[in-house]
Amino acid sequence: xxxxxxxxxxxxxxxxxxxxxxxxxxxxxxxxxxxxxxxxxxxxxxxxxxxxxxxxxxxxxxxxxxxxxxxxxxxxxxxxxxxxxxxxxxxxxxxxxxxxxxxxxxxxxxxxxxxxxxxxxxxxxxxxxxxxxxxxxxxxxxxxxxxxxxxxxxxxxxxxxxxxxxxxxxxxxxxxxxxxxxxxxxxxxxxxxxxxxxxxxxxxxxxxxxxxxxxxxxxxxxxxxxxxxxxxxxxxxxxxxxxxxxxxxxxxxxxxxxxxxxxxxxxxxxxxxxxxxxxxxxxxxxxxxxxxxxxxxxxxxxxxxxxxxxxxxxxxxxxxxxxxxxxxxxxxxxxxxxxxxxxxxxxxxxxxxxxxxxxxxxxxxxxxxxxxxxxxxxxxxxxxxxxxxxxxxxxxxxxxxxxxxxxxxxxxxxxxxxxxxxxxxxxxxxxxxxxxxxxxxxxxxxxxxxxxxxxxxxxxxxxxxxxxxxxxxxxxxxxxxxxxxxxxxxxxxxxxxxxx
Amino acid sequence: xxxxxxxxxxxxxxxxxxxxxxxxxxxxxxxxxxxxxxxxxxxxxxxxxxxxxxxxxxxxxxxxxxxxxxxxxxxxxxxxxxxxxxxxxxxxxxxxxxxxxxxxxxxxxxxxxxxxxxxxxxxxxxxxxxxxxxxxxxxxxxxxxxxxxxxxxxxxxxxxxxxxxxxxxxxxxxxxxxxxxxxxxxxxxxxxxxxxxxxxxxxxxxxxxxxxxxxxxxxxxxxxxxxxxxxxxxxxxxxxxxxxxxxxxxxxxxxxxxxxxxxxxxxxxxxxxxxxxxxxxxxxxxxxxxxxxxxxxxxxxxxxxxxxxxxxxxxxxxxxxxxxxxxxxxxxxxxxxxxxxxxxxxxxxxxxxxxxxxxxxxxxxxxxxxxxxxxxxxxxxxxxxxxxxxxxxxxxxxxxxxxxxxxxxxxxxxxxxxxxx
Numbered sequence: 001x002x003x004x005x006x007x008x009x010x011x012x013x014x015x016x017x018x019x020x021x022x023x024x025x026x027x028x029x030x031x032x033x034x035x036x037x038x039x040x041x042x043x044x045x046x047x048x049x050x051x052x053x054x055x056x057x058x059x060x061x062x063x064x065x066x067x068x069x070x071x072x073x074x075x076x077x078x079x080x081x082x083x084x085x086x087x088x089x090x091x092x093x094x095x096x097x098x099x100x101x102x103x104x105x106x107x108x109x110x111x112x113x114x115x116x117x118x119x120x121x122x123x124x125x126x127x128x129x130x131x132x133x134x135x136x137x138x139x140x141x142x143x144x145x146x147x148x149x150x151x152x153x154x155x156x157x158x159x160x161x162x163x164x165x166x167x168x169x170x171x172x173x174x175x176x177x178x179x180x181x182x183x184x185x186x187x188x189x190x191x192x193x194x195x196x197x198x199x200x201x202x203x204x205x206x207x208x209x210x211x212x213x214x215x216x217x218x219x220x221x222x223x224x225x226x227x228x229x230x231x232x233x234x235x236x237x238x239x240x241x242x243x244x245x246x247x248x249x250x251x252x253x254x255x256x257x258x259x260x261x262x263x264x265x266x267x268x269x270x271x272x273x274x275x276x277x278x279x280x281x282x283x284x285x286x287x288x289x290x291x292x293x294x295x296x297x298x299x300x301x302x303x304x305x306x307x308x309x310x311x312x313x314x315x316x317x318x319x320x321x322x323x324x325x326x327x328x329x330x331x332x333x334x335x336x337x338x339x340x341x342x343x344x345x346x347x348x349x350x351x352x353x354x355x356x357x358x359x360x361x362x363x364x365x366x367x368x369x370x371x372x373x374x375x376x377x378x379x380x381x382x383x384x385x386x387x388x389x390x391x392x393x394x395x396x397x398x399x400x401x402x403x404x405x406x407x408x409x410x411x412x413x414x415x416x417x418x419x420x421x422x423x424x425x426x427x428x429x430x431x432x433x434x435x436x437x438x439x440x441x442x443x444x445x446x447x448x449x450x451x452x453x454x455x456x457x458x459x460x461x462x463x464x465x466x467x468x469x470x471x472x473x474x475x476x477x478x479x480x481x482x483x484x485x486x487x488x489x490x491x492x493x494x495x496x497x498x499x500x
Numbered sequence: 501x502x503x504x505x506x507x508x509x510x511x512x513x514x515x516x517x518x519x520x521x522x523x524x525x526x527x528x529x530x531x532x533x534x535x536x537x538x539x540x541x542x543x544x545x546x547x548x549x550x551x552x553x554x555x556x557x558x559x560x561x562x563x564x565x566x567x568x569x570x571x572x573x574x575x576x577x578x579x580x581x582x583x584x585x586x587x588x589x590x591x592x593x594x595x596x597x598x599x600x601x602x603x604x605x606x607x608x609x610x611x612x613x614x615x616x617x618x619x620x621x622x623x624x625x626x627x628x629x630x631x632x633x634x635x636x637x638x639x640x641x642x643x644x645x646x647x648x649x650x651x652x653x654x655x656x657x658x659x660x661x662x663x664x665x666x667x668x669x670x671x672x673x674x675x676x677x678x679x680x681x682x683x684x685x686x687x688x689x690x691x692x693x694x695x696x697x698x699x700x701x702x703x704x705x706x707x708x709x710x711x712x713x714x715x716x717x718x719x720x721x722x723x724x725x726x727x728x729x730x731x732x733x734x735x736x737x738x739x740x741x742x743x744x745x746x747x748x749x750x751x752x753x754x755x756x757x758x759x760x761x762x763x764x765x766x767x768x769x770x771x772x773x774x775x776x777x778x779x780x781x782x783x784x785x786x787x788x789x790x791x792x793x794x795x796x797x798x799x800x801x802x803x804x805x806x807x808x809x810x811x812x813x814x815x816x817x818x819x820x821x822x823x824x825x826x827x828x829x830x831x832x833x834x835x836x837x838x839x840x841x842x843x844x845x846x847x848x849x850x851x852x853x854x855x856x857x858x859x860x861x862x863x864x865x866x867x868x869x870x871x872x873x874x875x876x877x878x879x880x881x882x883x884x885x886x887x888x889x890x891x892x893x894x895x896x897x898x899x900x901x902x903x904x905x906x907x908x909x910x911x912x913x914x915x916x917x918x919x920x921x
Contacts, residue, residue, distance in 0.1 A: 198872030208689025
């Protein structure tokens with residue numbers, strides 16, 4: 001698949017620029033940290049979204065913030081685009097390299113530099129694996145709440161860039177709610193402190209803008225995150241229903257009762273089938289849908305909430321409920337859910353992981369519409385999602401060996417996003433816009449909305465060298481007068497960029 | 501008293517008057533921290549807000565937005581205020597989707613009105629009303645929060661969508677009406693706490709929380725800053741899920757620590773008992789909030805030179821003891837969230853400006869040594885002239901660039917914010 005031209009204002013990026021960055025990197029880094037060999041470069045050609053592939057011109061693997069800043073500064077001096085990448089688990093092509101640019105890999109910046117129990121904070125480098133923050137905090141009685149399904153491999157830097165959350169966002173909030181401060185390298189190569197260890201730093205909340213900006217505003221080299229006290233009691237319940245409608249109704253009933261579980265996850269029959277094939281999680285036989293509900297907090301209240309949740313599920317048609325009685329059972333329940341994406345490979349050669357959001361009350365209507373789409377198109381769709389906050393992850397299955405199947409799947413996948421927008425939702429809840437969904441942004445936002453977002457990018461990155469070509473389909477050139485641009489983009493007119 | 505109306509020519513007045521249904525001359529009571537605006541425009545809807553800003557842009561007028569006017573003297577005085585843009589006419593609560601736990605409201609609606617609407621569904625917008633009568637817009641612009649930020653965070657954690665009008669009159673939105681949404685830049689974060697200097701908020705969408713059926717306050721008197729620090733540490737590290745951990749402190753070096761527990765009756769009783777054991781036998785358990793409630797430790801009704809010097813202190817949780825000790829030494833009363841690391845301090849209005857400036861420096865040093873800051877929220881003019889109101893702010897250059905992009909002519913609330921923004 002081809003990608004759009006991402007040169008934007010940096011179309012002048014030349015081999016000379018790349019050579020200059022490589023030379024600077026060789027001065028700063030051990031030989032292994034500067035990759036120019038074509039075959040080695042190709043191992044970085046995609047992130048978790050493998051159907052976009054671009055070989056970067058240069059890969060550098062800095063070991064500390066000073067090296068990273070120096071490399072970015074050299075990129076700025078030569079107008080060379082750069083893309084930051086952590087573990088490369090993103091699912092929207094957010095870390096897709098730039099063909100004429102530098103891929104800055106943070107995987108060697110993996111120190112947890114501080115765990116301060118007294119302050120409920122940890123300071124971590126961007127390459128730190130999400131789950132390792134919790135592992136470091138647990139002996140102190142704490143954990144790191146945002147937990148993407150890929151938490152065993154994804155990096156904190158990527159989580160910050162994408163504002164990727166996970167199952168526990170419903171109760172505990174998203175990455176942006178847990179990141180308090182960051183050392184940040186601007187696209188000019190300057191290092192600034194954003195936010196801090198204490199709350200409410202004076203001045204504009206630049207950190208709030210950076211979290212979720214998908215690497216288009218600069219690179220975070222250290223973050224101060226909030227640690228959350230481990231709850232006194234955790235109960236994880238697996239509930240089987242005959243239909244997704246019943247499971248959806250049970251979810252609504254729980255929320256309406258004023259209960260905010262730590263997580264409510266739903267999987268439909270096809271997703272269950274896939275998970276069973278992959279990890280033998282032993283979900284209830286014959287279930288058309290399961291809910292994984294986790295309650296946590298003070299023991300007395302968890303006990304009461306559990307009784308109420310059990311009753312509400314039963315009233316809404318559950319035929320089986322299993323309470324995990326030990327950590328192993330709890331882990332097995334979660335294993336089925338967290339492995340669902342990968343597991344789908346067991347039942348389909350190819351699939352698209354979609355990531356849309358709807359208001360939770362629209363769940364039954366949207367699930368029915370997805371089923372209709374699937375039936376009409378003949379494209380199978382497995383549903384795995386965060387039911388509590390309406391974040392859908394339809395897995396659109398296809399076989400690329402069958403002619404036209406990929407296109408049909410793309411069409412269904414796009415139609416699902418349209419459903420989300422139509423119901424007042426969003427085109428992404430945690431995976432990001434990246435390269436993959438830039439073309440959908442104008443369906444959700446007006447030109448004026450997008451232009452206004454571009455004001456932020458122009459403030460941070462007037463050269464347009466920080467992960468260019470992501471998030472926005474036709475970025476306004478910094479310096480253009482906002483809100484009065486109605487003709488084609490100059491790059492488009494020049495044939496340098498494509499409008500989706 | 502400055503008026504800043506040199507640019508307000510007859511033509512410019514005419515342009516503003518035709519942009520908006522209600523326009524009048526600025527008068528007594530319209531002053532923005534001592535600066536009287538030339539005109540007061542009170543739009544009826546978003547279109548009129550945009551028209552006023554377009555008219556202002558066309559005629560080079562400065563504009564200061566106002567919600568309900570409860571915090572107009574906060575921050576620094578504007579360099580100029582040709583037009584006071586009063587958004588109190590945009591006062592509707594637009595949508596309460598109880599099943600989705602969200603509310604959409606116009607910026608001029610009072611926080612209390614929003615609470616009334618969503619309260620009927622057993623929900624609340626989890627922001628304590630620290631300034632009675634405050635509007636949603638003003639609450640966002642000043643980023644106020646109270647005791648219960650320990651449990652539910654601040655506006656930063658609750659705002660999920662926002663519509664703004666830019667300085668050039670363009671209307672733009674970011675976010676939406678779902679809690680989980682990472683499409684595009686989070687402009688809501690940028691307007692929170694921006695003191696009306698980036699754009700005018702016209703409506704906002706928030707996530708809601710269910711109202712807890714039961715609550716208990718556990719309070720103990722303390723006469724030693726170290727003890728207050730130790731008790732607050734005991735509570736935050738216990739598994740009692742506090743909604744608030746408050747400290748109230750006098751310059752004499754004594755005060756109280758109070759803990760709020762919310763949830764189901766049985767659980768709240770059990771957790772309150774656990775907290776009582778942590779705080780000691782002298783602790784009392786009750787359903788009423790401490791007398792101070794969620795308000796600040798200064799008189800919000802005082803005006804002019806009678807105002808106390810009001811400060812916002814931030815620090816990491818372990819810094820509480822030192823901050824309280826420094827406040828005592830500086831002669832400041834303190835009230836705030838020991839459980840969040842945010843407290844408010846007041847220095848009496850009758851102290852000379854130089855003395856207040858020295859006290860601010862002392863508090864600033866104490867907060868800085870614990871990762872935080874001390875910002876002068878409000879003060880008499882003489883004090884504002886004698887102190888650095890905002891204190892040192894990192895990344896100021898980047899903030900200036902953001903301001904320059906959003907408001908290249910520095911039309912909106914000029915001079916009200918950090919670094920003279």
